[in-house]
Amino acid sequence: MTQIDDSLTRADEQNFTRPIPKSAGAQMRFLVKQLKSTREAARRLGVSQRTVERYVKDQIRQPKPALAARLEAEVRRHWQPLVRKRARARAARTTGLVIETRARFGFTAAPGTTDDGRMRRITQHLPPEYAGRLFDAQESGATEAQLRAIAAEGLQEIYFKDNGARAQSLLVEFTDIDYVDFAF
Numbered sequence: 001m002t003q004i005d006d007s008l009t010r011a012d013e014q015n016f017t018r019p020i021p022k023s024a025g026a027q028m029r030f031l032v033k034q035l036k037s038t039r040e041a042a043r044r045l046g047v048s049q050r051t052v053e054r055y056v057k058d059q060i061r062q063p064k065p066a067l068a069a070r071l072e073a074e075v076r077r078h079w080q081p082l083v084r085k086r087a088r089a090r091a092a093r094t095t096g097l098v099i100e101t102r103a104r105f106g107f108t109a110a111p112g113t114t115d116d117g118r119m120r121r122i123t124q125h126l127p128p129e130y131a132g133r134l135f136d137a138q139e140s141g142a143t144e145a146q147l148r149a150i151a152a153e154g155l156q157e158i159y160f161k162d163n164g165a166r167a168q169s170l171l172v173e174f175t176d177i178d179y180v181d182f183a184f
Helices: 003-013 024-035 038-045 049-056 065-078 081-095 128-139 144-160
Strands: 097-108 118-126 171-183
Touching: 003 065, 003 081, 003 128, 003 144, 003 171, 024 038, 024 049, 024 065, 038 049, 038 065, 081 128, 097 128, 097 144, 118 144, 128 144, 144 171
Parallel strands: none
Antiparallel strands: 097 118, 097 171
16 A cells, blocks of 8 residues: 555646646547557556557547546656656755644654554655655655655654754654555
């Protein structure tokens, strides 16, 4: 399950300036243009090259639901790359990002405190350095655990430690994610 990776991708879509193409033919033509070959589009979608060619020529108009979902996901992945890149650069340089999550947070702290994890719903602005680290890790192909560790560190420093004003030795564990959403 790639909750953080998927959530960062969904956050990108909030910055799109135009909607993705609606028809299957238009989506397929866009995908073929981006991937520069019908063979690569067919490989990514798990269909034959001839099927892709038929969609491009509008000989087939209604894909089966599974193919329609894969096609839309691929188009979203490649849609407006410059808009996506500018929004991520702005978040990594100046604005940061907002994380909203409901997850279990456990703690390792000074003796005498409880370390039992409990479910919390947190909405917190993370500064640009954490946004940049998350984006760089995602682009370099980091695992879900690595992305979760970066998000946990950001919440630990900003939310739980209040930018170093309290709980100096606190370590936060970010587990059992119910949902996580990012906005930038």
